[in-house]
Amino acid sequence: MASFPAILRSEWTKIRSVRSTVWTLALTFVVTVGIGALLSLLTNDNFTEFRRNDPSPFDATGTAFSGMMLGELAIIVFGVLAIGNEYSSGMIRVTLAAVPQRGTLLTGKATVLGTMALVVSLVTAFVTFFTGQALLGPHSTTLGEPHVLRAVFGAALYLTMLCLFAAGVTTMLHNQTMALGVLVPFFFLLSPILSAVPKVRTLAHYFPDYAGSRMLLVYEQHGQPYGPWTGFLICLAWTLAALVGGALVLRKRDA
Amino acid sequence: MIELHDLTKRYGKTLAVDGLSFQVPPGVVTGFLGPNGAGKSTTMRMILDLDRPTAGRVTLDGKRYGQLSEPLKYIGALLEAKAVHPGRTARDHLLWLAQSNRIPERRVDEVLALVGLTPVARKRARGFSLGMGQRLGIASALLGDPEIVMFDEPVNGLDPEGILWIRNLMKRLAGEGRTVFVSSHLMSEMAVTADHLVVIGKGRLLADLPMPEFIRRNSRSAVRLRSPEPERLLDVLAGAGLRHEPGPGGSYEVVDGDIATLGELLTAHGVVLHELSPQQASLEEAFMQMTADAVEYHAGDGPGRDAAGAPGTWGAGWKANGARPAAAVRQEEN
Ligand SMILES: Nc1ncnc2c1ncn2[C@@H]1O[C@H](COP(=O)(O)OP(=O)(O)O)[C@@H](O)[C@H]1O
Numbered sequence: 001m002a003s004f005p006a007i008l009r010s011e012w013t014k015i016r017s018v019r020s021t022v023w024t025l026a027l028t029f030v031v032t033v034g035i036g037a038l039l040s041l042l043t044n045d046n047f048t049e050f051r052r053n054d055p056s057p058f059d060a061t062g063t064a065f066s067g068m069m070l071g072e073l074a075i076i077v078f079g080v081l082a083i084g085n086e087y088s089s090g091m092i093r094v095t096l097a098a099v100p101q102r103g104t105l106l107t108g109k110a111t112v113l114g115t116m117a118l119v120v121s122l123v124t125a126f127v128t129f130f131t132g133q134a135l136l137g138p139h140s141t142t143l144g145e146p147h148v149l150r151a152v153f154g155a156a157l158y159l160t161m162l163c164l165f166a167a168g169v170t171t172m173l174h175n176q177t178m179a180l181g182v183l184v185p186f187f188f189l190l191s192p193i194l195s196a197v198p199k200v201r202t203l204a205h206y207f208p209d210y211a212g213s214r215m216l217l218v219y220e221q222h223g224q225p226y227g228p229w230t231g232f233l234i235c236l237a238w239t240l241a242a243l244v245g246g247a248l249v250l251r252k253r254d255a
Numbered sequence: 256m257i258e259l260h261d262l263t264k265r266y267g268k269t270l271a272v273d274g275l276s277f278q279v280p281p282g283v284v285t286g287f288l289g290p291n292g293a294g295k296s297t298t299m300r301m302i303l304d305l306d307r308p309t310a311g312r313v314t315l316d317g318k319r320y321g322q323l324s325e326p327l328k329y330i331g332a333l334l335e336a337k338a339v340h341p342g343r344t345a346r347d348h349l350l351w352l353a354q355s356n357r358i359p360e361r362r363v364d365e366v367l368a369l370v371g372l373t374p375v376a377r378k379r380a381r382g383f384s385l386g387m388g389q390r391l392g393i394a395s396a397l398l399g400d401p402e403i404v405m406f407d408e409p410v411n412g413l414d415p416e417g418i419l420w421i422r423n424l425m426k427r428l429a430g431e432g433r434t435v436f437v438s439s440h441l442m443s444e445m446a447v448t449a450d451h452l453v454v455i456g457k458g459r460l461l462a463d464l465p466m467p468e469f470i471r472r473n474s475r476s477a478v479r480l481r482s483p484e485p486e487r488l489l490d491v492l493a494g495a496g497l498r499h500e501p502g503p504g505g506s507y508e509v510v511d512g513d514i515a516t517l518g519e520l521l522t523a524h525g526v527v528l529h530e531l532s533p534q535q536a537s538l539e540e541a542f543m544q545m546t547a548d549a550v551e552y553h554a555g556d557g558p559g560r561d562a563a564g565a566p567g568t569w570g571a572g573w574k575a576n577g578a579r580p581a582a583a584v585r586q587e588e589n
């Protein structure tokens with residue numbers, strides 16, 4: 001059997017030595033923090049105007065995380081590229097010849113990818129939160145308020161799971177263009193549209209993005225189908241299913 | 256040692272590899288020859304467990320590839336040129352590969368020097384020429400200092416200088432006692448590099464024999480004789496103790512015969528001749544003949560055989576000489 005620590009080192013070298021993957025990860029940080037900061041600043045400056053006809057309590061955490069949509073996009077692209085560029089370059093054959101134990105290989109890849117995504121997501125989530133709060137001035141909240149700390153950690157876990165979900169789907173499709181072509185429209189067109197349509201909405205509530213993003217909510221929302229932890233478990237189930245699916249395809253397929 | 260046991264691979268309707276069994280002898284250069292589409296690359300992918308056989312198996316010193324714990328230390332392969340991420344430097348490419356098999360980092364710089372890529376070690380592969388990509392692929396193959404190296408069409412698309420470099424490298428590797436298994440669709444390429452030859456056509460084994468033996472069997476010359484009175488012709492040949500073989504279109508061929516001696520002999524006996532011609536076959540022709548047979552065999556059309564009897568090429572009898580005994584040699588060797 002190949003040595004697992006050796007696989008981890010090797011996969012780490014792979015990820016850090018290609019600019020495009022490193023950049024998408026950096027972009028996750030930049031857009032999430034940046035857009036959150038911008039929206040927080042605007043909200044603070046125009047607070048009474050923005051809040052005029054809104055009866056719900058103001059969500060200072062949610063405002064800071066206004067950039068999540070784009071952050072999600074960036075980390076999904078990171079997950080796709082990290083796996084998919086081996087297929088597009090034909091390098092997957094070199095990899096599999098070096099590490100023929102395909103299940104172990106994918107476990108190693110997911111471990112490295114997941115760790116990197118988690119570290120970057122945690123940093124992103126906390127920096128986003130604190131920057132947002134600093135710019136919200138008198139309207140800001142603190143980590144000590146109910147559910148806020150959970151929401152910040154939730155944002156990090158959600159981003160990490162999306163990255164691994166994307167990696168699993170890319171392994172299943174063994175093609176990075178196809179993976180982007182499936183994932184991006186799914187998360188940024190299909191899922192938002194479906195969750196706005198009555199009836200179909202119930203289905204869309206079990207998609208990984210809707211489920212995962214429940215963890216970010218600080219206040220109960222009207223008509224919410226389930227709580228943050230159920231949302232976490234649903235998103236986790238999607239992520240594991242994608243990775244297991246990827247492993248099955250990788251093990252069975254000719255490279 | 257690489258051993259193939261009845262290896263078969265089917266892609267949908269295409270039977271890419273059809274019951275291949277042979278061994279790659281250790282310590283020499285074995286040429287793996289076959290026309291494009293013969294199944295060479297598919298066979299090599301199955302050796303590395305990249306493609307899964309439909310039937311049969313490959314063993315490496317008795318083990319399956321998947322049982323090797325650090326395979327790069329045992330077998331190194333170059334399959335396609337440029338199986339490298341364009342955005343990664345040559346050194347980083349070799350580094351992750353080395354790390355995966357716990358090969359020390361200093362070996363990365365050694366192989367870079369060995370293939371002459373040290374000056375571009377920190378350049379991204381995007382800008383590499385085909386030849387540089389090929390050298391990087393060879394560096395990856397040599398990284399684990401393996402006992403066996405396997406190259407798939409390594410000289411394809413290279414300039415003459417690159418071709419010479421690869422030929423010399425393979426000789427050097429074999430000289431160091433390594434097993435070299437190299438594919439090509441060019442007989443001429445094999446003739447200058449291989450010690451042993453495995454020929455396939457349409458996924459089937461056509462020959463498996465040492466190169467000198469292949470040359471001996473396939474580069475002989477003959478004199479072709481055609482006469483309206485064949486009985487008399489054969490009597491005279493028999494009288495002179497000359498062995499003959501049936502040629503195309505009712506002719507006869509005297510293997511290694513001297514054309515002047517034969518002409519004088521038959522004139523002295525008053526035998527009327529319609530043809531007295533020298534026949535030469537190159538190794539290239541022997542190869543084409545062999546693989547044409549495979550094509551015909553699979554298409555199942557008998558009459559095509561006669562086309563081989565055109566002047567200057569191999570006759571029907573030659574075919575029997577060229578192809579069949581080659582398979583027989585394999586039997587004897589096993
Ligand atoms: N992945 C594949 N899918 C379908 N057909 C394939 C695949 N790989 C090879 N083939 C077919 O198998 C045959 C043998 O191909 P290959 O092994 O590449 O031959 P060679 O390397 O000798 O030129 C060809 O007919 C080719 O089209």
Ligand SMILES: [Mg+2]
Nearest residue numbers: 295296407408
């Ligand atoms: Mg080929």
